[in-house]
Amino acid sequence: DTEVTQTPKHLVMGMTNKKSLKCEQHMGHRAMYWYKQKAKKPPELMFVYSYEKLSINESVPSRFSPECPNSSLLNLHLHALQPEDSALYLCASSQDSRSGGAYEQYFGPGTRLTVT
Amino acid sequence: GNSVTQMEGPVTLSEEAFLTINCTYTATGYPSLFWYVQYPGEGLQLLLKATKADDKGSNKGFEATYRKETTSFHLEKGSVQVSDSAVYFCALTTGRRALTFGSGTRLQVQP
Numbered sequence: 001d002t003e004v005t006q007t008p009k010h011l012v013m014g015m016t017n018k019k020s021l022k023c024e025q026h027m028g029h030r031a032m033y034w035y036k037q038k039a040k041k042p043p044e045l046m047f048v049y050s051y052e053k054l055s056i057n058e059s060v061p062s063r064f065s066p067e068c069p070n071s072s073l074l075n076l077h078l079h080a081l082q083p084e085d086s087a088l089y090l091c092a093s094s095q096d097s098r099s100g101g102a103y104e105q106y107f108g109p110g111t112r113l114t115v116t
Numbered sequence: 117g118n119s120v121t122q123m124e125g126p127v128t129l130s131e132e133a134f135l136t137i138n139c140t141y142t143a144t145g146y147p148s149l150f151w152y153v154q155y156p157g158e159g160l161q162l163l164l165k166a167t168k169a170d171d172k173g174s175n176k177g178f179e180a181t182y183r184k185e186t187t188s189f190h191l192e193k194g195s196v197q198v199s200d201s202a203v204y205f206c207a208l209t210t211g212r213r214a215l216t217f218g219s220g221t222r223l224q225v226q227p
Binding site for chain 1: 159162205211219
């Protein structure tokens, strides 16, 4: 099974709201990722968790707050977003090693976020 | 640093035509190479991969060969179908948990 699930599928939120995106995988992967994808562009890396610890933050604004409660779950907490944050948010997972091997990533279907 | 260059799209083909989408790369170290496909409104699906020089990745009739001498990983399919219409991304990783994507190539297959 190579499935990564994400909820919700669609989300509309105002600039003063707080919401969370959720991601889950049961492949035993120890690396999990958040990407942001704008229309007609490739995904842009936001955060990487390795063995439940944040290992990469690509200078993402603090209004995005990631959390990895355990090895299967990844959350992205959203607060005070801007309209330009509207995008498709993708979660991915991969095998990992302490030395950071070159493994393929498996993506979820994404959450389509609209900020009004 | 790492980079991936893909041919500009859209690529428009008739059903049963031969497909080639070009991909070249620059990388430090020894990359693993991937093709991902994204259907409208969906996430990315891993289409195929190759982890070392001369490896051929294949899946669902698509093929790509890791050419170290030309730093290329071109995607090919002998006979496309309307259902192959999607955006195709070439990508690589040299580890450190990061994927470098190309800009994507939109394929439109007409009946």
